[in-house]
Amino acid sequence: MATMLKVNDLKVHYGSIQAIKGISFEVNEGEIVTMIGANGAGKSTTMNTVAGLLKPTEGSIEFLGKSLIGIAPHKVVNEGLSLCPEGRRIFQHLTVLENLEMGAYTRTKEEADETLQKVYNLFPRLKERYKQIAGTLSGGEQQMLAMGRALMSRPRLMMLDEPSMGLAPILVDQIFDIIVNMNKAGTTILLVEQNAQMALSVADRAYVLETGNIVNSGSGKDLLSDDSVRRAYLGG
Amino acid sequence: MLTYLINGLSLGSVYAIIALGYTMVYGIAKMLNFAHGDVIMVGGYVAFCSTSYLGLGPIPSTLFAVVVCTVLGIVVERLAYKPLRNATSLAVLITAIGVSYFLQNAALLIWSSNPKSFPNLVGSIPNIVIGELVIPSTAIVTVIANLLIMLTLTMFTGRTKMGKAMRAVSEDKGAAQLMGINVNRTISVTFAIGSGLAAIAGVLLCSAYPTLMPTTGSMPGIKAFTAAVFGGIGSIPGAMLGGILLGVIEIFAKAYISTQLSDAIVFAVLIVVLLVKPTGLLGKKVSEKV
Known part of the structure; x- marks a missing residue:
């Protein structure tokens, strides 16, 4: 790899x-790598720094x-790296379709149309609601839109910052299914999560971040059964 | 009565065109460009010079003014505002006032303080006479220009990639960058459009009120800013509505109440509107689901 x-x-x-x-x-091609840690550990800071x-x-x-280093954030996308930011940050006043179009800003019209079909296949709900103003979507739909929008630039590596934040457990399951599907379809994933249980169960490898330092790393499975990780992040 | 209404619509259309510049720049750069009014003045002078000294016709001189002001807008943004992108809004505001004084004084040096008599650039078109009612050609051209600009801008922001990117930037600069949108370029384009519109407003304003001085732009600038707030700053239809209402109110106040008090009345209406609806008439207040 x-x-x-x-x-x-x-x-x-x-x-x-x-x-x-x-x-x-490091993140290898084809992997799902996750970074877990408490609030303030530096997870989002790491993501935002990588994204420029x-x-x-x-x-x-x-x-x-x-x-x-030193590449302007709007040019990082061109390199094939896309960040789906914390708190979704979809464009509330734009329609669902316009949000997706913005995701493909660096792409040609043909490429955008092609990717749009793939995104619609992955998120049929977005296709149903393409004309709706994004701010009126439910939380889960907004997360789907944020992920779909990040996919529109056809990233080789997609960074997801807290995709499960504020979502009901059933939606969290759904979002993680989609993450695994995106990965199977060929997108490498770097996932930041507070929901360590879910994140570790889908991840090939994981890093544990604590107050700005990586304190532990290993395969997702190993960390799930690691005592210190269990105590700190998995509730016993 | 109808004559007043027509005058009001005409003046209001000029305010609306200026207000569009304010509102677009505010919507995207989140700053109040108080030098906007002075760009109108520059537009007026450029059009004046190109007709009087270069002998250009009305349309070429207007276009020339648009080009000069567009470039001016981009340069001002690059030199004065871009270095302050992450500064406090107060610093940007003070800089804008500084740019305003700079433009006025530069005009004073180049064109002196003597008022120039502006040739009516749309005067070659005949007035429309219906019975006793005379509709001046300036008014017609102004209102039509306003409608065209409004339509074009609505199409631009709604349909084109650049226009949608502008709306995205106005909502969330960081997220827009993550999409690959060049935020600085988008802001430059916004300034370019706003300043180009200011040039058109300058020509129309000076055609209707033909005294051109270095301070010509200040008062219409402030009124148009009021119009933008009145209609809901950041909103394109709001700027249009605010501008027209403001123009009509001003003319009616002048006609029926008092010439001296007309400005006071205009601002009083603004205060009342803001008390009742703080976001302006068409201001956005979308409740967001989380």
Whole structure:
């Protein structure tokens, strides 16, 4: 398996506060990799830094052999890396279809139309509601829209930040099924989650993040049965 | 009575065109570009020079003014506002006021403080006379130009990729960047459109009120800003509605109440509207599901 994303000794500061204290991790082609950790551990900061929204103070980020440091966030998408951000951040006043079109902003019209059909197949609900204003969708539908929108750029690697946040358990199951399906269809996934149980059960590999450091890593299965992980994140 | 209404619609249309510039820039860059009014003045002077000195016809000189103002808008944004993208809104506001003074004083240096008498660029079209009612050609052209601009902008923001990207940026810059949208370029385009519109407004305004001075743009600028807030800032139909209502109210206040008090009445109406509906007449207040 080829290494897709390689992050080395990454450090990120918010002013004088160091949020990420030198973490290294990698994502290989075809994997689902998850990063679990409590609030404030630095999971979203890591995602946002890889996507170019935050500037690291030190360290390297390589995607498909190319350094992403200093590349403007709107150009990172062109490299084949897409972030589905925390809190969904769909465009509330745009329609479902317009949101998806924005996802394909860097693509040609033909590519966008083709991908749109795939996204509709994955999320039939979005097809039913394509004319609806996105802000009026339910929480689960909004999450689907956010994921569909991120898929529209045809990413090689999709980063998902807390896709299960605020969703009912049945919807969480559904979202995770879709994540596995997207992965099977050829998209590599980097998943950040507070729902460690779910995340670890679908992940090939996982990293545990604690106050800006990676404190544990291994296969999803191993970490599910790891004592310290069970105590901290899985409730015994 | 009808004459007043026509004058009001005409003045209101000019306000509406200016207000569109305010509202679009506010919607996307979340800043109040108080130099917008002075771009109108620059547009007026450029059109004045190209007719009086270069001998261009009405349409070429208007187009020339549009081009100059569009470039001016882009340059001002790049030099004055872009470095402040992450600064507090107060810093941006003060800078905008600074740009406004800069443009006025530059105009003072180039064209001096003597008022120039602006040639009526739409005067070649005959007025329409229905019985005793005379509809000035300026009014007709202004209202039609306003409608066309409004339609074009609505189509642009609703149908084109760039237009949709603008709406996306206005809602969430970070998410828009994640889509691959170049936020800086989108903001530049917005300034370009707003300033181009200001040039058209300048030509129309000066055709109706033919005294051109370096401060010509200030008052219409402030009124149009009021119109934008009145209609709901950030909303394109709101700017249109706000502008027209403001123009009509102003003319009627002048005609029936008092010329001196007309501005006070206009602003009083604004205050009342904001008290009743703080987001303006067509302001967005979408309840969001979470």
